[in-house]
Amino acid sequence: TGCEPAPPEEPADVSEALPLPFAQRGAVWTEAAPAPVRQRRQLPEWSLGGDLAHTSVPRLLNAYYEARHHGELKLRQGTVLKVVYFEAGRVVYAASNLAPERFGRFCLRKGALTEAQLAEAAGYAREHSLRTGDALLKRGLLSPKQRRQLLEEQVKDILWSTFAWTEGGYGFSPMRPQRADLVPLSLFPGDLILEGVTRTETLVALRQRMAPGRRLFPTADPPYGLHELKLAGPQAMLLAFADGTKTVEDLLALTDLSEREALATLRGLELSGVLEERQQTPNRRQRISFGL
Structure with a gap:
């Protein structure tokens, strides 16, 4: 049956003489130990906004995960803006105002699309008021599984590009993504x-x-x-x-x-x-x- 066999029963006079937990070894062996629960911590004040010269993006990720926080982190360096969303401290979405980091161009860089396919999807998206990812699915240029995998890689690349930032600003606010069409990601x-x-x-x-x-x-x-x-x-x-x-x-x-x-x-x-x-x-x- 796949179940662990119960330990052999002891004679009554022996088990009664044994101290706990051995007198009730069956109950002890079959009862699973409860998993430790990490306490959710209060979000530190320094992580709500400031200068990246005094902290780092990985340190911010640690703080939001410890607090199991929901919200939006904006990272700005000059004219470059990157936004990361969190649910229960995990990364669920990221976006950038840099054209090469947008989804269509990212797929092209990864070899998932050709220039002609991206142009076809872009035209279809404009015609039907769709986002690029949705247009790629509609045209059969990406499968849902491929899209999700590429989105995960895109989010990671956007985030990793900020790890070395030692200047610029950041701000965190408890806002949820406004897009209802987001592919559900949960990156640890x-x-x-x-x-x-x-x-x-x-x-x-x-x-x-x-x-x-x-x-x-x-x-x-x-x-x-x-x-x-x-x-x-x-x-x-x-x-x-x-x-x-x-x-x-x-x-x-x-x-x-x-x-x-x-x-x-x-x-x-x-x-x-x-x-x-x-x-x-x-x-x-x-x-x-x-x-x-």
């Missing part, structure tokens, strides 16, 4: 940050940010549970090694990951608030565990 910020660093940061930049002498250790109260993050085996092992007693140079010597993969993982975990830097050096008598 922790994975967005980890993947974004891996996809966008160069090895040169990673070496500058993750200097050999830096020490990283687990944050006491991280925004994400470790079970929520999609870490491959070597990445999880690298996280286990990052206990504050080892330098980045030590961690690179221990891991099976390439230098770029290891530095990107450490950088992503730091930006997601799972790791933080330890300023003090360990005592000479402190034993450094290499997990062996």
Whole structure:
């Protein structure tokens, strides 16, 4: 039947003599332990608006996820404007005023459309007052599955392009997207940050940010549970090694990951608030565990 067999019954005089929980082992073994519930935190005041010189987009993502917040984040740098919407702290939509980042041009860049197909869809959209994505579906140029996948990639690219912003402004307001035709997305910020660093940061930049002498250790109260993050085996092992007693140079010597993969993982975990830097050096008598 696929069910786990019940444990054998003990003689009555034995089970009655045993202290709990063994006297009722059947009930103990078959009852699932309740999953821990993360408490929703109050949205910090600094995350409602300010200058990106004093924070970063990944840090904002962490704050909105911890607060499980709904709303609209506007990011502006000069004439460039990008908007990200959240539901329960997860990213559900993003838009940009840059023409290459709009959906039709994005599909063209990804090789999902030809110039002729995009022109056909654009003409059909104007004629029938449709959005580009809807026109692509109507003309049979994209399937619903392809459209959703491309939308996810578009949202990620728009968001990742802001990770390196160190100037510009941001503002957050509890507004919902006004569009009723949005494809329902739900992107987990922790994975967005980890993947974004891996996809966008160069090895040169990673070496500058993750200097050999830096020490990283687990944050006491991280925004994400470790079970929520999609870490491959070597990445999880690298996280286990990052206990504050080892330098980045030590961690690179221990891991099976390439230098770029290891530095990107450490950088992503730091930006997601799972790791933080330890300023003090360990005592000479402190034993450094290499997990062996």
